[in-house]
Amino acid sequence: MKPIHFRIPILLLLLLLLLLTTGCWDRKELDDQAIITAWGFDLIEDEMYTGTAQFAIPSKLGVGEGKSQDKAFFTISGNGKNMYDASKNMRLKLSRPWFEGHSGVVLIGERLAKHGLANILDELGRDPTVRLRRDIIVLRGGSVQDFLELTYPLESLSAHAIVSMHETAGLNANHTLRNFYMAAESEESSPFLPVIEMTDRSSEESSKLTDPKMKLWGFAIFNKDSQLVGYLPMNKGYYQQWVKGLLKSIIVTVDIPGEKGNVVVEANHLKSKIVASPRGTKVHFNVTLSGKGNIRENNTRLDLGVSKNIALVQNELHTQVGTYVHQIIKKVQPLGTDIFGFGEAFHRQHPYQWNMLKKEWPEKFAEAEVSVSMNLQIQETGLTGAPYILKNREIKK
């Protein structure tokens, strides 16, 4: 046995440890918290921010027959000189402390987006309870309060619908804070965010329709100061995503010359390759878009059982999509915002020249020459070659 004086410090230690066993005096029970499912921020006037949070009402969230028709959430808004001031004012309306670890979406009003996101991005990056996986989305056509009040028929929380809508549309659903920060702080790229549109303001007659009143509208382009400088509607946004290498599938309508109708092609396995080559003071980029196509609709007299005709559709698709993508790039270039990944391609392919170029990259991007080439293989035509409904003599072999 050890002598007695050995035990005294241990006894003291044990007594000290007793101090720590006073129970969970600062516990945070789930029942005592308000769980935020979505955030919305906007600017109402200069230097006056408004914040809205959507809170889940757990008792109404369950699945099954007991589910009531009421909204499973409620919203609270507050105004303030900055984000935290606004949220401080929101807390004045709340009976419980809030928990935002489960918040999936941050909505940004159009006015705030144009003013610049620097403030809100700093607040979100600093807060240890905010995860960088949170999605950030720009809202058009309504106030963030109104939007967060909307219900979505299939999801009990409308905030959850927005992310799923991207996946269903074949778009990359990954518009996280991380991606925005990475693009904003990189030397090469400019950030872009998805835009969701509120299609209808809540009014008496429209409230009877079951239409969800929200829709993916396209993408918002931001400059390096995190200010919204331009929009790409969805029909153009799809192609921007393709060039950036983020798109999963796309539906293309091809007009056939000499025919009245058109052919609809659904393309999958989309890939994009950008080759950068310096040419004198300018930079040249060659974008190659490739993928595999299926014919979904044939509104022409072409017999698509004939390989020659498929080649015709494919060629038309190549020229039409190629020109369209080129137009989109030309339209974005004057903004000086590289949302296509050109800078990254140049940086990786010519790292030493990039060092000289990077300071004036927005200007170089604006005046870069771009060519688009296509390599989309149409492999399937569905279950028929020629359309069923046409008479034999009408079919063009």
Add this chain to the structure above:
Amino acid sequence: MKISGLQLFWLIVNIITGLGILFTLSPAIAEAKQDAWISITLAGIIGLCMMFLAIKVSLLYPKQTFIQYSQTILGRWLGKILVFPYFMMWYSVSGIILRNSTEFIYVALFNETPLIVLSIVMLILAIYVVYTGGLEGIARCSELIGPFIVLMLLGTFVLSLNQLDWQQLTPVYADSGWKSILKGATPLVAFYGDIILFVMVFCFLTDIRQVFIRSMWGIAVSSILTIVATAMVIMTFGPTLPSRMWFPFLSMTRFISVLGFIENVDIFVVIIWMFSVFIKLSLYLFVTIYGTAQWLNMKDWKKLIWIVVPIVFLYSLLPRNIAEVAVNFQQSLIPRALLIYVCVFLLLLWIVGLIRQKDPARR
């Protein structure tokens, strides 16, 4: 007090991996950008060299601790005076570890608990293991906890696989150049002062022949883990973002999402991390206390706990905020000068010791 070769291996892995990954990635990436993993590799090689030196010196007199053999080699007074900077390093680093770790726990878990409370809880644990178990207790704990730390790291790596973009690592070398890569290696090398700590530990080995292979493996394993962690952080957040985060690796674990189902796993990381911190802190305390006792020729080293611990605790309260903890300490001159002195002195000891052993007249 005796420890086995395997326990030595786990001690090294525990002590070098945990806080190294947590605190050195951010400054390394700030300097070397996407080439930070090269910096970390370089730092690993330097770490191996330092360990080699530490082993070689200790093997001159395998039955003595550093404090003892420095006096054997250089004579009583010279030996005592010249090791003084080691104590400066051990006392200050113990304080910094305590502060670093509580700061981390504070940010990651307990935002409302006062820092002092967290420090005291951590210290009580460390005092307990040092007092009752000594080095043997610490080594046994590390043998138990070490595998969990490695498993936790590997688990984090696997779960993060789906969000990696390997292109973030390109272009290699062109952006940084060798100067930045070298600079990026310094924060981790500064952490490798921990390696020198083991000159006090080797003489407790049951089988001194194992010392070389076990220690080198320890450094190699923890270097490889750190290199992979660096590369993965860059592949997740790109070359600029991590340099502005305090704890990029923690942010990466917070970013994990597998099938929308496995999320928010950072809590496991934090808990296992606390174990690692506990091992490191207690080993530092033990070495500081034991070394001080030998320096003062005291027989009962345990009495010194009650003097050393308050000093360490007070030192840990000195930095005013997290910026001072994470940035200023690593970039200030004194710790680096100390580290250089410590290594140069070891080299000197080795050379002088070799000469003395070769010279039969002076043996």
